Amino acid sequence: MRALVILASLLLPASLAAQEVRSLGDATSPPATLDQIAWLAGSWQGTGLGGESHEAWLPPINGQMAGIFHQSGDGELQFYEILQFVERDGSLVLRLKHFNRDLSGWEDNTAESAVEFPLVAIEDNAAYFSGLTYERVGEEGLRIYLRLRSGEETRVETFELTRID
DSSP: OHHHHHHHHHHHHHHHHHHTOBOOTTSOOOOOOGGGGGGGOEEEEEEETTEEEEEEEOOOBTTEEEEEEEEEETTEEEEEEEEEEEEETTEEEEEEEEEETTOOBSSOSSGGGSEEEEEEEEETTEEEEBTEEEEEETTTEEEEEEEEEETTEEEEEEEEEEEOO
16 A cells, blocks of 8 residues: 555656646637736746756737747756747747757748647646646746657656746
8 A cells, every 4th residue: 555655646746747738639729818928028947858947038029929948958058949929810829949059950940840839728827838838836936847759658847947037
């Protein structure tokens, strides 16, 4: 019985994180505006992917919010992301492109090659995008849940960030 309780307690955080990442599937994104996620504007620092993570967002302007993310580990920068929230068809989409530390791109140079996360829902202190969630934790905390796939394997990576500006 004790072994079962220990096993359940070890699996509980992973299963809770998995519940925090939703998929849009064939559904349509709900109505939303950038004003609903404007609280993200600012700089955030913390941990994720086994290293140090930084993310910064500019305030909304002209139907877009621009951001940048960079990941460090083992004493060196690993990669960057250029991010943008855009209002599309009365809802929101998170779009991004990845870059190596020398700024060579992972995706090609076309707008269509951006990785996209359409909005699933905005509830309380969380914005759920298909495969990615931004959760506000108090006034100064941000938790990001990201579904990662590698072949047949799927896992949820959690980023724990704190506002630094």
